[in-house]
Amino acid sequence: MNDPKKEFPNTFLWGGAIAANQAEGAYDADGKGLSIADFHAYKNSLSKDDRLEHATLSVADKMFETNSDAYYPKRSGIDFYHRYKEDIRLFKELGLQCFRTSFNWTRIFPKGIEASPNEEGLRFYDALIDELLLNDIEPVMTISHYEMPTYLVEEYGGWLSRKTIDAYEHFCRVLFDRYHKKVKYWITFNQINLLSFNSLGFKESQTNHVLESTYQSVHHQFVAQAKAKKLAKKYSEDILIGTMLSDKIAHPATCKPEDVLFSYRKNQMEYLFGDVAMRGYYPGYALRFFAENQLDINITKDDELLLRENTMDYLSFSYYYTKINDSEKNSFSPMDKSKNPYLKSSEWGWEIDPLGLRTALNQYYDRYQCPLFLTENGIGATDQIAADGSIYDPYRIDYLQKHFEQMKEAIYDGVDLIGYCLWSPIDIVSCSSAEMAKRYGVIYVDLDNEGNGTLERKKKESFYWYKHVIQTNGDDLSFTQK
Template identity: 30%
Template sequence: MAEKDEFVNENNGVNSIGFVNKEVSRADFPPNFVFGVSTSSYQVEGACNEGGRGPSIWDAFTHTQGKIVDHSNGDVAVDHYHRYMEDVDLIAKLGFGAYRFSISWSRIFPDGLGSKVNHEGVAFYNRLIDALLQRGIQPYATLYHWDLPLHLQESMGGWLDKKIIEYFAIYADTCFASFGDRVKNWLTINEPLQTAINGHDIGIFAPGRCENSSIEPYLAAHHQILAHAAAASVYRSKYQEKQGGQVGIVVDCEWAEAYSDKIEDKAAAARRLDFHLGWFLDPLCFGDYPEIMRERLGDQLPTFSEEDKKLLANSLDFIGLNHYTSRLISHVTESSDSGHFYRTQATERIVEREGGELIGEKAASEWLYVVPWGIRKTLNYIAQKYKLPLYVTENGMDDEDDDKVPLNEMLDDKLRVRFFREYLASVASAIKDGVDVRGYFAWSLVDNFEWAQGYTKRFGLVYVDYKNELTRHPKSSAYWFSKFLRGRKGERRSRAHRSLVNALSTAL
């Protein structure tokens, strides 16, 4: 939709460091545009054996030796379960108007089956939702952020069994009934691609399967798509008219920029997007998987019945996009990537141009390069193809945890400030292009358990001192957002910056 991308140069649409030092202000966004922060239940809640919660697949996975880099787990995480009031106060004082959190399925139904509601779990989320609303913060609730009840995995294979669609619908129904009078924005499933691939192909996420990667990831994805549609159908038929809310799904996507002007590389980049976005959005918007996936996967890809297609139709009110980074994509005959899914695409992800210039500055995670122009291209692509409202449901970058670095240096997260300033400028440009983007959620409110990386990576606007009672300390990026949300231009670092951050920490 964009005629010309002001964030890139003319050389393959990529600049060498990603930054253009563009200022952005709250006034660059519509008055009703939503700004929020995101977390997920397993990453922040802790209290793994409290409040009637049942175990999830991530409890089992993290307690299996060798699965987590630093041998940690989410048993305590950052103790959001007990400290939610403190965290809600942080959100309010920073000036955010929304909080995207996920509900732990095993807090509502400890065995996942839906036969007996855990009222302590319902009460916890009621307290959280009420606390948010009392401070003028809108709750955005995700029903599934990877923490499947362990019983469903052990008794029936989790997402590999079609019966899980019914169990998910029962769980969703209970959440709509319990919280829908106050929660008006529902996200059914977070990043189904990661559950399918990292959970059932490469095996680096729970449940850690890689035994039958030519079948299982596609089955897990298929059932997640239908589970979303079943939950949306429940909401449409029983709750939407009375409660007045909306339902979406969260997909994740790196922007795929062709490595060169060669037809093969352009086709490879398009193929990459079909495999990552089209895999989930094509069925929900058009009734079937992308043609290129059918062509390359054949009967390894499940089929939708006519009844399924009726369920899929009109099951999305909006699309949630989790976007962090971008890659140059080239065509290869044999991919070096791990996993059946990636090898099938016959593409290569590249971070350097032919001259050796990086696509963007590298963050802490090996996969994360800072490429602000990529989010604008991704938003334009989705809007043009799927024609639905959009929310950026996650966007952020990480620092390496290093307990040898003084606290004041960890709090002065200069790169993250630049990241948010320029990614937000790119989102604002997408809106000017005509994309219907309605909200933006920073990942993450607080440093937390980062899945296979444990506590070695820090994505938070707020620093959590893991060795000192999980004390919260707002970072420079929190200060920047606070100024931005109050309508002032995002300020560059000044000599007085550290004292201002300290003042904010005291105030919060």
């Protein structure tokens, strides 16, 4: 029996993560089609409180109309499409060992249904992946990260249709054939359980029952990722397929038995996405939820067999904050969020709970006994440039330091944590609110909420701290001035 150690393993991957739609820009370059993210306008009329959970994708019938007076930040991003070599040089200096991004579906299949891919789009990812490998950075690639082609929404109702499964399977086949020798770690869907942000892609006129259509669409995503895993078996262990969750497991509001049971049942509906992906079947609590809410989900015998025979290789997840579940609210909405009086919050209202990360890591590992990959974690904050040109962000260092300490504790608990991706190594457009002021990076990008700026990259104080952490493989989490 090997004694457990409170240290990161030598094989641990330290990295960073972005999404194509929040960084690349070039939304209409080289044959790229339109995705749902291209229609996410920045709304400066919203207060910061209103922007806390402003959804990426509405279900309005006019969701794809462009307002000439509106600014659509994700169309330009931070121009990563043209500046990726410069940024990767900074990532190399930072010491990143892995880098997670996504294939923008519409860059490769503009409508999502073409028989042949857009070679210009593939050539961009050829160059991007080669540049990462040239700099000894392991690419971690997300297949679908809120970048569904608008055509699939208009014609099929997105994931409400089984035709989208076929489109996704064809997309995966092209990607695996082209990149299986270069990309080992794949993620099927970003935060598949985050239903209010998820690219389900149906509009209000395409359904008479939003909740039923939501879970039917989720089921089609389950089938699609199982088909991706089935395709990946062709390449043996050269590629590993994982799903990704947004950690939404919450604490009971009190020790009152009603709160404990309600919290457990609500958390189960967050576990559902991992349970189907890792265990290969729908558990009884989900079937009860469907029955109690009169949801008629079409799950075929062939679907059941496919799910059972094609479970994921690892589980990835994001972790930002925790919530509490209050039985008096009686809401199963994952975005229902009561304040925890024992925790401080970020300026965007997200509770800071490093201990909750240790809890989540242990819960996931106890439940699935599989490798875990923390592929998003970080804090959004307003950064200021000092008179001397420096960017001091001790709040970011403090947040990360305390979360890294709890990752160590979880590894000491026996959790098989294989890697970590900081969200984000560089400032990008916010997923939820489409603003730049909510900055996550250790590299600053000169760009404001209205799209003004030089796009100059500058290292923050946290850049040097994270570089030191990586150099010591997490052994030294103290901060040393540059």
